Amino acid sequence: MALSGEYQERYGLDIPEWRVLATLGFRNDACSAQYISDCTRTHKSTISRAVMTLMQRQIVERVENAHDRREFRLRLTKEGKTLYQELIPRLLRKEREILSCLTAQERKELACLLGKIEKSLDLVQTRQEADTEQAY
Amino acid sequence: MALSGEYQERYGLDIPEWRVLATLGFRNDACSAQYISDCTRTHKSTISRAVMTLMQRQIVERVENAHDRREFRLRLTKEGKTLYQELIPRLLRKEREILSCLTAQERKELACLLGKIEKSLDLVQTRQEADTEQAY
DNA sequence: CTAAATTAGTCGCATCTGCAACTATCTTAA
DNA sequence: TTAAGATAGTTGCAGATGCGACTAATTTAG
16 A cells, blocks of 8 residues: 555565564564564565565574574664664654544544454454455 | 455455456446456456456456457356356355444444545545555 | 557566475473 | 474465566547
């Protein structure tokens, strides 16, 4: 959608890469690839590849986890944090632009309604074994 | 999303194929591939391939347009109409299921809010030369 | 009328991304 | 303790789809 142009065209990030960046930046703390996969509902192979690319671009780094040597702790590098901080205001501005056709009250209502649906869908999905997300 | 499972798993239709079927079924009248491409915001090559598949499955048929021999008039076959009529109630039921967490009043509000955003986005998009649609 | 520009549709190509198999590691149960 | 099962992450593969070039037909401008 309109938002993705902001990070894709301007920063050369594809969608999974943005998801990794956003998750790490939002949490501001190390986490596993599996965690990112879970909370963005993106297949772990896709996240794996996005992490590889971001490591090559020195946006993300990973360190071994001494307690579980299967997984890695992922976190943003200095450059990664800078990139994240640079992107956030742009995206918020874009979001405001998109929602500018609604009043403050309407925006609040919309968030509330979508929240309800999301909550209800999450139940359904976990109940019947995670659907693949697809648009329309 | 949850809806697509209905036509994908049950009827072997992928998303572009469903879009063709839905457009032709909804209009209940012949139209060009370009028209479908426009109103579903799907690239014409994708629509072209979907139409090919649907023709092989005898769901869609096309006839030459005497007035413009570049384009074809597309329409559903008898089987196509049957399939469409069979799918509609299933999809509506699914939609009701998804929206069942909202009251009637809330559903109306949601439709209204989304309508406003869509309208506003359409203007923006045509102004800056059709973004590619992408989810988050 | 003719040449350039536009439009409908097709096709090759590249990219994206999910699936499933695989390795390595960890956990659980007998 | 050991064997079976679960889990994290990687990779080969295949399907889906957008892009751009191409052909054929039509429209527009000079």
